[in-house]
Amino acid sequence: MQLKLYDNPTTFYKNLLKHFFDNIYESLSFYDFLGKLSDTPVVRSLLKPFLELYASRLHAAALPLPLPPILELVQQAKVIAVDECVCRNLWHNCDRPSRTCFKINTSAEAYAEGHKDSLITKDEAVTILTDAADQGLVTQLESCMPPYNYSICCCCRCCCVAMRLRYDHGIYNAMRSGCYVPEFDAEKCTDCGTCVNICPPKALRSGSRPELDVDSCLGCGLCTQHCPSEAIVMANKRPVRQIEERPNPVVWMALWAYVLGFMVPAVVLYSLITGRKTRAFGKLSRD
Known part of the structure; x- marks a missing residue:
């Protein structure tokens, strides 16, 4: 399987990622809450199919890969930034390295606007990734609005939201094989x-x-x-297909309507109820 990175360098996509990064702690906490809620018998049959669709077509679609193909993808990246792992900083279930969350290309540019010191070279990324795998962390490629890749994560079973959604709550598409x-x-x-x-x-x-x-x-x-x-x-x-095609316009608009009409208000409401401080998502501008 020949993997390659897909990027969306539009202003709209870049702004979406910036707002997601601003609210990433609240968002991942909300995903974790939805996973637990999906185990409730009353809502399981409705919520789990929805979460499977969300994970496969909107956000995450995490694809675990051995270290060598991950390092090949790093060589394809034009811009790389590294950040603290949100999952390990939220749950603190282990003491593995936490500076292991990579943003790539447009995602890296979006993150670096507020974190200039996060930009690193490919050689630095290779060193961090190799050490992460030595520490037993799973290297994986993530997407936001597939086919567009935005992150390479280094995940542990005890903290990773995507891995817990799959193995604890049965949401397979959160982290595919x-x-x-x-x-x-x-x-x-x-x-x-x-x-x-x-x-x-x-x-x-x-x-x-x-x-x-x-x-x-x-x-x-x-x-x-x-x-x-x-x-x-x-x-x-295993016949795993990397999504390559942009969704057709109808699906694309439906996904954006869902993000802006439901997901953003839901995350903000969840943050208010649980007492988590969040910044409201600002207005997105289309390229």
């Missing part, structure tokens, strides 16, 4: 259990050789990277 699947060399495997312990969704079980739950596997490649006997390789075997 990637195209890679681990393959094991029985002759090299020593049954040390390293891959079982490092796997974020616990998709591996110990046996004469590790047993894989393919449906749970993210395809993140952490098992391969951390295997001391080099008994695992990642094979590109």
